[in-house]
Every structure is written in structure tokens, then in C-alpha cells.
Amino acid sequence: LVLLSAALSTQLTSMRETIKVVRELDTNCKIMVGGTAFHDAPDLWRQLGADAFAASPSIAVLTASKLIG
Secondary structure, three states: OEEEEOOOHHHHHHHHHHHHHHHHHOOOOOEEEEOHHHOOOOOHHHHHOOOEEEOOHHHHHHHHHHHHO
């Protein structure tokens, strides 16, 4: 499981590239994103290629449990 966070929308291009590299290295790896850059665009994580989004640390823990079983 890889967790990525972006506070600013200017960081999203780098995040997209990071997700792409992780996918190339390990196709089975799950990727979850979060941070304030996603608050105004709740479906943006899908466009970036992530497997999940978490709006808070507590939600991230629950979501991670579901992703990795």
C-alpha cells in the first residue's frame, strides 16, 4: 500500500507521475491519496489512477484495511 498526499493543486501533476511509476514497478500495489488538494474535487483520485481516497487519517486506516484485506 502506498499513501500519497497533496496539499496544493500544483502538486497533482507530480502525484499523477508518481502513481504511474508505482504502477509500472508493481501492478499489485494499492495506492490511496488524500490531502486538501482533493477536497474540492472528490473524484479526482480516480482521474489520477489511485485506488482510493481518504479525507482524514481515520478514514485512511479504514480504507487501507479494505484495500489490503
